[in-house]
Every structure is written in structure tokens, then in C-alpha cells.
Amino acid sequence: MTGDFSGLFGFSKDKGLIHPSEVAKLFISIPYEKAIDAFKAFQQDQQLKVFPYIDVQLQKRILQSLPREKASYILNKLSSDDRTIFFSALRGVEQSSFIDFLDESHKASLHKSLGYPDRSVARIINTEFATIDRDMTIAEANEHLRKFHKDTEAANVIYVVDKNGKLIDDIPVRRFVLNEPEKKVEDILDGFCTSLKITDSKEDAVQKFKEYDRVVLPVINDENVLLGVVTIDDVMDVAEQRDTAEIQKFGGMEELDYPYVKTPFFSLLKKRSSWLIILFLGEMMTATAMGHYDNEIQAHVVLALFIPLIISSGGNSGSQAATLIIRAMALKELTLKDWWYVMRREIMSGFSLGIILGIIGLIRVAIWQQLHWYNYGQHWILVATTVAVSLVGIVMWGTLSGSMIPMVLKKLGIDPATSSAPFVATLVDVTGLVIYFSIAAIILGGKLMA
């Protein structure tokens, strides 16, 4: 949002005044009905200041409970990025009913923004910005700005455009203060202006803000015409939402549309159960796989005892690898062309980790046997060897699938975070069982299976 942070609430408090965001924060912890009543008690200009800081669910309910002209006032007075973000969160008939509240010009520009995909910067663009001509002197530019621009964040960076509205350069407003008023605008240009295309994704914007350490970037179309600006606060929200979505997908569920506390019980249940069911169906293959080995288990129950240990080690090492690779790709530290580097590295890692766990597993069986805590039978050394060798194989396999599956999904155009840790773990569980029993057949075959 490009709010006006100069005018503030008139309430007095220890330090002077209350920032609208603090009021909005209070709303989080009280029931919707009370928050709506409190909101209604504010004066119209105060309502307008608090509104952008409120979460979208409450925003919707407030507008629904206000008289039409008051709701319409708020929606029309919002800064354009806040307005687009609010409408982007609505669906279908809800969206169109609120669009009806807008003035014709706002309606048109909103329709333009909503015409771009959800993930596009057009959904967070602010169409309020300050422009000047390159021929002006600084004094003239200052006067122009005083006349046409309000004291909002939109005036922190001034854009120089030509007669057709094409972007020439951007000037931080400080440069109008730090240079003599007689100088020409032309003389304080630095000739370097990074911009976003209207068709860029929000993720592109996050990268560009990070790379160039900017707080606001201009958005242009293919003809280089300045359409609006994107501000860093909206971009920070995008980055945070991306990370939250990634974390939730890692946790083996669909990303939530709203915070945990604001998500209704049944939508939460739906988001959670869908993936849980998919994973459950996948994991069912373990029962099928084990069905093939029921005679072996019958013959030596001792093999069954290590099943959870072995498959979870494959799953854990797979989660680690998947997490590392997915995050590194999200932060653009890795790209698909690095697959061979990643593969070599992960095979080495998987092998080393497998050896470490294998040795621990071997020692575990030996100690239990020697101290008579459990009797693994006369061939306990072969059982221990089976466990150790299986661990090497399964940890290597887990590490390799964990690192490669995200890259394959990315190649296929699927969000790699979807190959979340539990997904990899499920896959590794099934194949891990096959590896374990195959190795057991080789090592123990003659002895126990007889």
C-alpha cells in the first residue's frame, strides 16, 4: 500500500498518536462482530486509514455491513494497489458485487488489473505516481510536485517521462533537495532505471527488489509506457506468502489462502485431508509390497522389527535433500542446468550418510545381541549386515530421489514444493521396502529362508 503516513489518528497515547496498523492489530484478537462495530464507530477518514491494514476476511464483512455509500466511499478512496489486492482475494459473484460499488474510472482500471493472472505484478500495481519533464529546472519541478501531488509515499520517487508517457528515468525525491534549484532535471538523471514489465510475475518483482535494493520500482508495458509502480511493502508480503506456501507444502498439505486462525474449520480440513489421502493411497503400496514378502516375514519375524527404522531413515534423508534443493531453487541459487552437479553431490552425500547410519545400525544390533537385550537368532551377524547394507542403499536412494524429484517436477512445469518432503518420504517408503527385502534375500536367503 502507498498509504499516507503523515496524517494519523488523533487519539492520544503515551508517545503521542496511534498508528492505524495498531488499531488493525487489535481487530485480530476480537470477534468479527465486535471489530465491525468498532470500525463503524470511527470517522470516515479514520476508517479509510485503518482499512488497508485489515485482513481481507474482515474487510469483506465490514463492507457488507456498511451502508452502500459508505462502503463505496472506502473502496473508491483506497490506493489502487490496496484495491486490486482486495478484489484479487474475492471470487465470482462476491467480486462482481463489490466492483459495482466503484466509480467508472476505478472500475475500468481494476478490470485491467484483474485481466492479468493472479501471479502477475499487475495485481499489486499502484497507479498513483508523480511524473515530470526532463526540461524543467528543479525549482519548476518542485513547484509542479507541490501543486499536483499529495504527501504520500507515491512522491518518494519521481519519474521522468516523455510526451507519450514513456519512461525515461527515475529520480529519488531527495535529489531535488540535495541539488541547487537552478539545475535542470536532465542534469540529475543517472541514466539508469530498472523497471518491471506489467507481464512480470510477482516472484520476478521479489527478485528484482532484492537484487537492486530498491524500495519502489516502475512498471512499464511493451512500449515502455509507465503504467504504475510497485512498492516494497507489497513485495515483502509476496515473499512472505511464497515462503508460507512453501513451508505448508513441505508440511504435506495444500497452501492455505488465509492464516491458520482465520481459516474456517472445514476449509482447513479439506486442505489437509486432500494431501493426506493422496499420501495414504500412495503409502498403501507398502502394504501391497509387503504382501509379497509375507512368507519371509513369517520365516523370520526379526526382519519385521527393523522396517520402521529403515524406511524412516530413507524418508528423513529424502526430506533433507528435497528441502535443500527446493529452497535453493526458490532463491535462484540453483537452476535446472545444475542437475548434474546436484546429482553427483547428493550421491556422495547419500553414500556418506548411509555409511554413518549403517555403522550405527550394525552396532545397535551387536550391542543388543551381546548384552542379551534381544535375541536376533544364530545368524544375528547376517541380520545386522542386512540392516547396515539396506541403510546404505535406502539412504542413498532417499537422498537421490529427494534431490532429483523437485528438479524433474520443475522441468515439467510443476511447482517443486509440491514434491514436499512427505511425498518423497512415501515414495521412498515403498521402494525402501523392496530394497530391504531384496538385500535380505541375498544376504540371508540361504540361511533363514530355508
Place this chain on the structure above:
Amino acid sequence: MTGDFSGLFGFSKDKGLIHPSEVAKLFISIPYEKAIDAFKAFQQDQQLKVFPYIDVQLQKRILQSLPREKASYILNKLSSDDRTIFFSALRGVEQSSFIDFLDESHKASLHKSLGYPDRSVARIINTEFATIDRDMTIAEANEHLRKFHKDTEAANVIYVVDKNGKLIDDIPVRRFVLNEPEKKVEDILDGFCTSLKITDSKEDAVQKFKEYDRVVLPVINDENVLLGVVTIDDVMDVAEQRDTAEIQKFGGMEELDYPYVKTPFFSLLKKRSSWLIILFLGEMMTATAMGHYDNEIQAHVVLALFIPLIISSGGNSGSQAATLIIRAMALKELTLKDWWYVMRREIMSGFSLGIILGIIGLIRVAIWQQLHWYNYGQHWILVATTVAVSLVGIVMWGTLSGSMIPMVLKKLGIDPATSSAPFVATLVDVTGLVIYFSIAAIILGGKLMA
């Protein structure tokens, strides 16, 4: 960093000039030696512009390979936040050898910053900032700023301080342009100034920037004296590092100090193996737990077939719950006092999810039995019931532990992300086995165990 974005590289390119961040980006993909040679080929002022955008490993190697006076020049000319961030990444003798390169005044202020803990805002503070008196007119203030301040981002917000350096208010520099020069500074104050304490954590800073939509915040001491400023680019890096650490902990490993591609093989192995070993040792209890049920497994192997399915369902539902709660706590959507709300909600969720999976499990066994894909014996209905009831119990237990363990850890002062999904999964695996075999004993006891 509070770099100077006006002066840029003199290289010409399609659009005019090259931003130093683009040069730094090129360094990522080439070997260290080549990057160092390329860096050395730049002129000193270009070196200074590129340096802050380079990752700390390369920064270190570059400084080590430069002649002492050149390395010293760069370190002394860096903006103070970049300098502190560089030194914060060094340890022990490495740190002190580079401190030796600094001028006395920089040495003193660096020592002051490093005296604060790693997580403190003191580690990202910038001590360059612009101050004025409240009695000045805007014209006087402008002249003062022109005289004493360079065209850097530090001049985007001007601070009004009293004679003792105590912070009175902050003014975005645009307000000097948007108001008449005759006005007094006093008249354009808004009386509201959010600030950070020098003892605040970086995480506090992230929250405050998000809440107030600021791009720079002043940092004061207990006496309200202005010590420096924190800029949003450093805060964005903090938020990104926090999220990366959180994601890596979710993935069941220690957080990395450097990006995946920059972490040497053996440090990566150490970070991964430590948690993998802890989880492995924990998971060993499953072998012990199952040892108690070896007779039951011997008597009806059919029970063993569902072990991976059942414990992974507990693990997956636990991961989901842990992920939701940890993230919601990290974003301050949930606090510890909400534990009762969370507990009720998660019991309900766990019960519903358990019922869903239980029903699917029941159907699975029935179909396989009826279609003769597998024979679960004459008591197959009881086997199916055991699986279904166990799923309800284990999914509830997984959901409950997944949501409560992070809150308990937080209460104990431990980072809840450490109770990463695999940790919860391991715990749930062990207890899940006990639940499963206990339920089997009750339902099947008389029938199969006989």
C-alpha cells in the same frame, strides 16, 4: 546496505549502464579465482560499488588476495551496515585480522556493534544518517542537507533531534519538496515516530517494518538518543534467512550458514548427519517397541503388512499440524496463550482426518479380500477394523503432538522449528506402533493370538 545508487558503472550496455548487482551476479557462476581476478581488474571506486553485493565467502577471499592498503580502503569505505554484516559472518582470528584493517573510528563503532548478540538489530545498523534542528526553516534545512549529506539512500528520511541527539521525529525527505520553503521544520512534523531499540532483535525489526510499512526505521538507545538507522533491504534479507532456516529445520536438519551451493561438502554433511543420527537413534525405539510384539507378529504376519501405512499416516498428520502451528507462531498469528484454542481445534481435526483415513483403510482391506488380491485370513473383518480404529487413534495422536510439541518447545524457550516435522514423525512412529499393537490385542486378541 545504504548504497549510492546514483553513480553507476561506466560500461555501456543496451539500456545504458550496468548496475553493480549485475556484476556481482556474474561472480556467482564463475570459480572463486576467476571472480577475484575480475574484481581486481576493476577501478577502486567500481570495486567499492560491487563489493556489498558479493557473498561473504567471496568477499573474504577477495580481501585476502588484495594488497593491504586496497583491502583496507574497501573496508573503511563500506557503509556501516555492510561492514558490520561482513564482520558478523567471520569468526575468531579471521575477524580480528580484518578488524586490524580498519581506521580507529570504524574500529570503535564496529566493536560497539559486535558487542551486541548476533540476532540484535545492532548487527544491521547503519550509522550514516541525516539530522536537522526543529527550529530551522525548510529552506535552511535544505541548505544544511546539501552541505553535509551525500546523495545516498541515507538522505531519504531526515531525523529531527534535540541538542543531546535525542530523537524528536522523522521526516520523509519528500516533505521538504512538497512544502513551501518558508515553512518551519516544526510545522511539517507529524508527531508520530516509530523507532527500534538498539537491544531489539532483528525479528522485532521484521515485524515492525511489516506492521508500519516503513522502508527505514531509526534505532535509539534507552535515553532515546538516535544511534543509527535500519533499512528495509537488510530487513528483507533477515526475513528471508529466517524463512530459509525454518524450512531447513522442517526438512530435519540444522540450518545452513551459507547457500547450498556455497556450503563445503563436509560442513553440509555435518549439518545433515547430526540430525539424521538423532532421528535414527530416536527411531531405533521402534525396533525395541516391535521386539515386544514379535510373538504377535509371528502369530499373524498380516499385522506387519500395515505397519508402514499406519505409522506414516501418523507422521504425515503430525507434520501437517506442526507445520501449520510453527509457521503461524513465526508470523505471530498465534501465541502461546492460544494453546487451548489450538488443542481443541486440532483434536477435532485429528478426529475427522482419522475417520476419513480409517474408512479408506477399511475399504482397502475389504476390496483386496473380496477380489482375492490378498487373503487376510478368516478374521479379515477384524483385521480391517483394527487398521481403521488404529488410524483414528494414531492420526489424532499425530495431530495433537504435532501441534502441541512446538508450543511446549516455545514455552521452554527452544525454537519451535527445531521440533521439525521429522522429529514429530519419529515420536509418532514409536507411539503409533504401541497404539496399533494395543488395539490389535484388544480387537484380535482372542481370535488370532490364540
